[in-house]
Amino acid sequence: MEHIINPLQTSWSVWALTALCAFITGLSKSGLKGFAMVTIPILAFLYGAKASVGILMPFLIFGDLFAIISYRQKVPWQHIKNFFPWAIAGIMLAAIFGNQINDIQFKYTMGIAVLVCLSLVVWKELHPNNKLELGKGLFSYAVGLSGGFATMIGNAAGPIFNLYLITLKLPKKTFVFTGACFYLTLNTLKIPLHVYYWHTLSWKTLQLNFVLLPFLLLGAFVGKFIIQLIPEKVYRTFILAITFLSAIMLFL
Numbered sequence: 001m002e003h004i005i006n007p008l009q010t011s012w013s014v015w016a017l018t019a020l021c022a023f024i025t026g027l028s029k030s031g032l033k034g035f036a037m038v039t040i041p042i043l044a045f046l047y048g049a050k051a052s053v054g055i056l057m058p059f060l061i062f063g064d065l066f067a068i069i070s071y072r073q074k075v076p077w078q079h080i081k082n083f084f085p086w087a088i089a090g091i092m093l094a095a096i097f098g099n100q101i102n103d104i105q106f107k108y109t110m111g112i113a114v115l116v117c118l119s120l121v122v123w124k125e126l127h128p129n130n131k132l133e134l135g136k137g138l139f140s141y142a143v144g145l146s147g148g149f150a151t152m153i154g155n156a157a158g159p160i161f162n163l164y165l166i167t168l169k170l171p172k173k174t175f176v177f178t179g180a181c182f183y184l185t186l187n188t189l190k191i192p193l194h195v196y197y198w199h200t201l202s203w204k205t206l207q208l209n210f211v212l213l214p215f216l217l218l219g220a221f222v223g224k225f226i227i228q229l230i231p232e233k234v235y236r237t238f239i240l241a242i243t244f245l246s247a248i249m250l251f252l
Contacts, residue, residue, distance in 0.1 A: 007207040014046050022059050022212040026219025028158070029063025029180065030070065032227060032238075036060065036158055037246030041107070049106035049154065050098065054200025056155045058209040059216055061187050066220045067180035071173045080182050083144025083164075087157075087186060090148020095193045098153055109153055111250035116146070122240065140164075151186055152193070156250075158183070162239060172227060172235060 006015050021039035028036035039059075043052035101109070143164045151157030161182060165175055194201035230238065 004207075005211055007204040007211070010046075017042060017046060018055070018208070019212050019215045021056070022209075022215040023219035025056070025059040025063050026066070026216040026221075027223035027226075028219075029060070029067050030176070030220040030223030030227065032223045035223075035242065036063075037156065037243065038249065040154055040156060040246070041249045041252070044103065044107060044154075049103035050198065051200055053154055054194050054198070054202075055205050055208065057187055057190065057194065057201070058206060059212075060155060061184060062209070062213060062216055063220060064180040064184035064187065066217065067176055068184065070220075070224060071177040071180070073174060073177045080161075080178065082140040083147070084182075086141045086144025087148035087151070088189070090145040090150075091152040091186065091190060091193070092148075093145075094149040094152035095197055097149075098198065106154055107250045109150075111247050115244075115247045148186070151183075152190060155187075157186065162243065166239060172230075176227075 003009070006012070010018075021042055024039050025036045039056060040052070043056055046052065047055060098106070143160060147157040147160040147164075150160055158179075161179060165179060170178065191201065227235075
């Protein structure tokens with residue numbers, strides 16, 4: 001029975017922390033954007049930075065599916081089509097680069113990418129009348145490339161794309177649904193690279209994901225309830241704050 005519930009044969013404390021990460025991922029994917037970043041340093045500490053990527057990614061896919069089912073809308077591709085090809089390029093670049101760096105460099109790379117994008121958005125928030133548009137031209141390419149790189153190197157694209165989406169001032173449900181569609185597409189495209197190139201995704205890790213799926217669903221339902229109680233302005237401030245704290249955690 002133990003080999004079914006705990007396929008990686010870790011200690012039960014590690015198993016419990018992984019279950020907590022599944023719950024937090026559910027919170028994040030149901031609308032409390034940024035929370036999932038907290039799971040990245042936890043899982044990296046428990047399993048190693050590179051191995052943790054393969055454990056977290058199926059949780060993210062499950063969470064995206066829940067968000068899409070919960071917030072069914074017309075997919076607003078106009079908001080993401082500009083940087084989608086650049087995100088694919090970033091994934092391929094990270095797949096090659098990821099085999100050349102160690103675990104510490106993994107975490108530092110993710111932290112730097114998030115902090116750079118956060119700085120751009122904070123600057124935009126402080127200068128609302130400036131004509132600089134993060135969703136067009138060079139900035140959309142930078143968001144796509146850095147986001148694709150971050151999503152492959154450590155499932156850390158969430159804050160980067162969230163920071164772009166937040167500049168569009170979308171309603172909460174549209175914000176959540178748009179992000180879920182985009183993340184689900186990217187994460188699905190990453191599966192072959194994790195299985196055949198990095199070898200971070202296996203039957204045992206998938207078994208652990210399915211065993212802990214109830215924790216993720218519980219977090220998703222709790223998060224969906226909480227998001228209804230948060231005003232739009234407070235919601236935007238919350239996302240910026242949790243993104244900054246999550247990026248700092250990667251360095252610690």
